[in-house]
Amino acid sequence: MAKKKKDEGFFWASYADLMTSLFFIMLVLFVLSITIMKKRQEATEQQLKQITDIQDAVKELPEEYFKYDEEHKRFALKRQISFVAMSSEITHGDKPYLINVGESIAALIDKMKKEYAGQDIKYMIIIEGMSSRDSYYKNNELSYERALALYNLWNxxxxxxxxSICELxxxxxxxxxxxxxKNEVLNQRFLIQIVPKIGNVREQ
Structure with a gap:
């Protein structure tokens, strides 16, 4: 009988030790899980901040030439560049201004390439030609030719x-x-958009 009680006492002691060990294991795993989750959250927040910084960097185009259109989330030239109806020829007076615009965009792209070197980031520059609603039957072709006229001027x-980082x-x-x-004459123009294409952003 005494031996049975001794065996029972040994069992409960072993059981208590086992439960204590399991408790400490669960506690360690819990703390480890919280630590890993916190580190992942910090990494995610840092990557999100980098993405926001990259997007904001595009807004660093010189205010001398550009204004940001909050409604449509894009840039517009401060100077109204209008084409003559049914024409895709850039006026002589607008050419120096547009050359300066192109140089400022190229400088910004070069700056961002250095600033975010090693990151999986590319940029897309879109020249979008537009045309007015009128009776001209080739407005679609005309809008493209207006965008092409700007590209040719820059080139x-x-x-x-x-x-290597920029697609036009x-x-x-x-x-x-x-x-x-709403003023159709003002639609005889083009728009310039710069869009960052962000891939896998690594921690810096």
């Missing part, structure tokens, strides 16, 4: 963008597109 003046697209939205003016 002919040595303004080129680093194609020439597009025409015709009489469609977002953010058109």
């Amino acid at each position: 002919n003046n040595g303004i080129r963008f680093d194609n 697209q020439i597009a025409g939205s015709g009489i469609n597109g977002v953010g058109r003016s």
Whole structure:
């Protein structure tokens, strides 16, 4: 009988030790899980901040030439560049201004390439030509030709963008597109958009 009680006492002592050990193991795992989750959260927050910084960097285009359109989340030239109806020829007076615009964009792209070196980030520059709602039957082609006219102006003046990180697209939205003016004459223009293409952002 005494031996049975001794065995029972040994069992409960062993059981208590086992439960204590399991408790400490669960406690360690809990603390470890919380630590890992916190580190992941910090990494995610840091990566989110970097993405926001990259997006904000695009807004560093010189205010001399650009204004940011909050409604449509894009840049617009401060100077109204209007084409003559049914024409895609850039006026002589607008050319120096547009050359300066191209140089300022190229400088910003070069700056961001250095600042975010090693990151999986590229940029897309979109020149979107537009045309007015009128009786001209080639407005779609005309809008593209207006965008192409700006590209040719930049190219002919040595303004080129680093194609290792930058893609240039020439597009025409015709009489469609977002953010058109109610004054159709003002739609005889083009828009310039810079869009960051953010891949896998690593911690710095």
